[in-house]
Amino acid sequence: MIRISGLVKMFNGVSVIEGMDLTIPTGEILAVMGPSGTGKTVLLQHLAGLLTPDAGTIEIDGQDIGALNDTELLLFRHRIGYLFQEGALFDFMTVEENVAFPLKEHTRLNPTEIQTKVNEFLELVDMAGQGDKYPSELSGGMKKRVALARAMVGDAKVLLCDEPTSGLDPMRSRDISELIRRLSKKLGCTTVLTTHDVINALRTADRAVVLNEGRIVADGDEALLRSSVNVFVKEFLRV
Amino acid sequence: MKDTIIGLGKAVCLLGDVLKYIVRGRVRWDEVFKQVYEQGVGSLIIVTLASAASGAVLAMQGQVMMGRFGAKEFIAQLVALSLVREMSPVFTALVFSGKAGAGMAAELATMSVNNQLQATRVMGVDPVEFFVVPRMLACFLVLPVLVVVSELVGILGGYFIAVTQAGIPSSYYYYQTVHAIGYSDFFCGFIKIFVFALLIGWVCCYKGISTTGGSLGVGRFTTAAVALCYVLVIVSNTFVTKMVLTFWGNG
Numbered sequence: 001m002i003r004i005s006g007l008v009k010m011f012n013g014v015s016v017i018e019g020m021d022l023t024i025p026t027g028e029i030l031a032v033m034g035p036s037g038t039g040k041t042v043l044l045q046h047l048a049g050l051l052t053p054d055a056g057t058i059e060i061d062g063q064d065i066g067a068l069n070d071t072e073l074l075l076f077r078h079r080i081g082y083l084f085q086e087g088a089l090f091d092f093m094t095v096e097e098n099v100a101f102p103l104k105e106h107t108r109l110n111p112t113e114i115q116t117k118v119n120e121f122l123e124l125v126d127m128a129g130q131g132d133k134y135p136s137e138l139s140g141g142m143k144k145r146v147a148l149a150r151a152m153v154g155d156a157k158v159l160l161c162d163e164p165t166s167g168l169d170p171m172r173s174r175d176i177s178e179l180i181r182r183l184s185k186k187l188g189c190t191t192v193l194t195t196h197d198v199i200n201a202l203r204t205a206d207r208a209v210v211l212n213e214g215r216i217v218a219d220g221d222e223a224l225l226r227s228s229v230n231v232f233v234k235e236f237l238r239v
Numbered sequence: 240m241k242d243t244i245i246g247l248g249k250a251v252c253l254l255g256d257v258l259k260y261i262v263r264g265r266v267r268w269d270e271v272f273k274q275v276y277e278q279g280v281g282s283l284i285i286v287t288l289a290s291a292a293s294g295a296v297l298a299m300q301g302q303v304m305m306g307r308f309g310a311k312e313f314i315a316q317l318v319a320l321s322l323v324r325e326m327s328p329v330f331t332a333l334v335f336s337g338k339a340g341a342g343m344a345a346e347l348a349t350m351s352v353n354n355q356l357q358a359t360r361v362m363g364v365d366p367v368e369f370f371v372v373p374r375m376l377a378c379f380l381v382l383p384v385l386v387v388v389s390e391l392v393g394i395l396g397g398y399f400i401a402v403t404q405a406g407i408p409s410s411y412y413y414y415q416t417v418h419a420i421g422y423s424d425f426f427c428g429f430i431k432i433f434v435f436a437l438l439i440g441w442v443c444c445y446k447g448i449s450t451t452g453g454s455l456g457v458g459r460f461t462t463a464a465v466a467l468c469y470v471l472v473i474v475s476n477t478f479v480t481k482m483v484l485t486f487w488g489n490g
Binding site for chain 1: 349350353354355357358360361362363364365
């Protein structure tokens with residue numbers, strides 16, 4: 001379970017997240033929606049321990065991330081899978097090497113076992129047979145699939161996806177959204193995805209929150225969000 | 240001014256982290272050897288050409304200047320001592336900064352703006368351990384070898400001019416060269432290399448991993464890294480030379 005209490009973050013005196021409280025039960029897929037610059041990525045970076053809150057706490061499975069030192073944070077992140085907006089694949093490694101990276105770093109699997117697991121995850125993301133390619137030879141959608149395989153191959157308990165559909169055409173957006181849902185449910189991950197793509201967010205998530213100026217202005221399933229009387233929420237969902 | 244002080248503090252912290260990993264033995268030697276290959280092979284041809292030309296030019300100038308004093312037969316000593324004590328370490332460090340240093344900075348800068356460094360961190364691996372330590376260690380392994388190559392090739396360049404243009408007998412040139420260079424001369428030049436290796440590796444890696452601002456930032460930070468390396472190599476050379484001359488002045 002992820003529990004966020006009173007989270008505050010400021011950059012250069014400007015408040016980006018203002019006293020956020022949020023609980024995400026284990027196994028749930030939560031979409032964090034909102035226009036650009038409302039603190040979605042900042043929230044994800046806090047969940048990955050990449051940013052330190054100015055106030056408030058973040059607990060993942062009962063562990064307060066803010067209380068961890070650098071070494072403990074590196075260990076904690078073994079449980080986190082992070083899908084970056086552009087994939088952030090290592091461009092000097094092949095697809096297979098990228099997916100194998102977390103396994104080589106954090107497990108004692110032998111090369112054959114690593115290869116088997118890499119093949120299994122590449123198949124899960126429909127990238128079987130593409131292992132020898134370099135990221136520069138892949139399309140945007142393929143990169144995201146490989147990045148998703150890399151994020152989840154290490155048995156991540158929490159999957160964080162930053163704008164998973166950005167830069168993709170509507171069909172690829174739908175594919176990657178369905179893939180995230182399918183994989184999250186299959187592997188039992190708690191998933192948080194940030195997006196401003198309402199259609200795919202609601203297609204993927206069990207629950208969604210809408211952010212405006214660093215605050216949660218709506219929280220619930222699709223029916224609840226659509227019935228919101230908040231002007232901003234109505235406008236955002238309509239667009 | 241404030242940004243400069245903060246930047247300097249971060250750079251010192253980076254060096255501290257690098258030393259921490261080396262002291263703890265957490266060095267990825269396979270990555271180090273990859274970097275040795277990339278930095279070494281990339282710089283070898285340029286260093287060879289620059290050194291051969293430097294040795295040849297030294298011999299040409301020596302022929303003219305020393306000829307005025309009737310001391311043309313000491314061209315070999317002029318070439319050998321100039322190269323070993325001063326020119327090869329400095330020239331090689333400058334060439335290395337422009338080739339391998341720029342490569343390192345640009346590579347890390349690209350990774351930084353494409354979130355690859357952050358991705359490494361998110362996967363529970365410190366980018367300093369994975370990317371910076373191997374690159375800095377490779378500088379310490381590659382630069383001394385390049386300097387020795389530069390010295391040998393430079394002496395050969397001088398030999399070619401001395402023998403073909405100045406009419407110095409081949410065996411005499413060889414004899415003069417071997418007897419001109421003492422251990423202290425070699426050591427005087429060599430001690431500088433380790434200072435240069437530290438500065439180049441440190442500056443280029445720090446600038447690379449601190450890059451922001453997309454592709455524009457990659458260009459800006461890489462250029463800044465190379466320019467800073469040039470300045471630091473030249474300025475530090477003055478201090479190291481003074482120190483070396485103070486302790487081993489007459490060599």
